[in-house]
Amino acid sequence: MSTTTPAPAPGSHYADPGPLGLAAFALTTFILSCANTGHLKTEAVVFGLALFYGGIAQVLAGMWEFAKGNTFGATAFTSYGAFWLSFWYLTNHTELAGPGNSVDHAIGMWLLAWMIFTAYMFIASLRTNGALVSVFAVLTVTFLFLALGDLGGKESLTHVGGWLGIVTAVLAWYTSFAGVTKSTFGRDVLPTVPLN
Numbered sequence: 001m002s003t004t005t006p007a008p009a010p011g012s013h014y015a016d017p018g019p020l021g022l023a024a025f026a027l028t029t030f031i032l033s034c035a036n037t038g039h040l041k042t043e044a045v046v047f048g049l050a051l052f053y054g055g056i057a058q059v060l061a062g063m064w065e066f067a068k069g070n071t072f073g074a075t076a077f078t079s080y081g082a083f084w085l086s087f088w089y090l091t092n093h094t095e096l097a098g099p100g101n102s103v104d105h106a107i108g109m110w111l112l113a114w115m116i117f118t119a120y121m122f123i124a125s126l127r128t129n130g131a132l133v134s135v136f137a138v139l140t141v142t143f144l145f146l147a148l149g150d151l152g153g154k155e156s157l158t159h160v161g162g163w164l165g166i167v168t169a170v171l172a173w174y175t176s177f178a179g180v181t182k183s184t185f186g187r188d189v190l191p192t193v194p195l196n
Helices: 018-037 042-068 071-094 103-123 128-154 157-183
Strands: none
Touching: 018 042, 018 071, 018 128, 018 157, 042 071, 071 103, 103 128, 128 157
16 A cells, blocks of 8 residues: 655745734835825925835735736735836826826826725625635725725825724734744734635
């Protein structure tokens, strides 16, 4: 009678890329959200983060999630990495000028489209854990307020979106920290409330 060892799952030799993707998302979101609240007087400080940490690092995390067979993580990190790369390109390589409120309206529609994507990712997150669900729930509302702020020309709504973005960043940092400490301590240190 021969015994064979089952083949390891694809990508099981990779470390968990989730904490990296969440940390990159959190830090970049935090800085831009501080600008959206009006407490950071220039968005320029976020541009480098948007390209390298929020953008490239998240896309890499998404690719590693593909290698691990995690469709949800791959879709989320690659998409939000592309969000930050497109934000960087939009703010640095396009002419953001136009008649009346056409630019604000276009950016509002861009943000609304991201809200739609985030809303369906929120639904998909309901089979992950409570920490991720909270990130996607607050992020959906964040995009809604930012979109409404640009579409309606209401700076007060953008400020609300900024504060919600800060909450989103804190939740994403928490979830990232839970993943990192689980790896270093070899056990759950912070609760994430598994839902599946």
